Amino acid sequence: MDDITGGELYLGLAESYQIKFLAQNIREFKKLYPNLHYHITSGDTEQIADKLDKGLLDFLVLAELPDSHRYEYIEFPESDIWGLIVPADDPLSAKKQIRIKDLKNIPLFCSDQAWNNDIKKWAGNDFSDLCLEGSFRLAYNGSIFAREGLGYLLTFDKLVDTSTESGLVFIPLYPRLETRLYIAWNRHQAFTPIAERFLNLLKSSFEIKSNN
Secondary structure (H helix, E strand, C coil), X not given: CCCCCEXXXXXXXXCCCCHHHHHHHHHHHHHHCCEEEEXXXXXXXXXXXXXXXXXXXXXXXXXXXXXXXXXXXXXXXXXXXXXXXXXXXXXXXXXXXXXXXXXXXXXXXXXXXXXXXXXXXXXXXXXXXXXXXXXXXXXXXXXXXXXXXXXXXXXXCCCCCCCHHHCEEEEEECCCCEEEEEEEEECCCCCXXXXXXXXXXXXXXXXXXXXC
């Protein structure tokens, strides 16, 4: 065990700016185990959970609370904030916050998973007044459609380029909507030595960040 220099890690990732915490830990882990190789699969919960259940992944990053009967998990240090991606020249871009009344009768883009969970809970009784124009699993693709004037993208902050040159702006939802991020693994999973050591590093790192 003490002469391990590397190994293979397989991770399935949801989209979030908090993936930076995972990348930072992999960077530090590579210093300890220079022969580490990692394989990243991206997708929504349904896609990547299926791979984990089939033993094709070591870890799963989810933007929803994992099923505690199936998985063990730890929580990422921060939250993702929901908002609307709007073309910079659109009248909505002048708003500081987006309320449910602003979303009625306009074409919206969102992932199917978030539309039927986070957004549905946030909208409450007004959910039936919202119009899903199209669904996207990748926020970047949705932002292209928003920039071309086909609709407005509901997504996390910091996933889409909203710099001055981008032609897009991000406006947070009100009431504020946050989503927690989790890294999960099967309860009865038999870890490889490298995966077990990586998990120990993550637990320590996330605990430190959460307490700061």
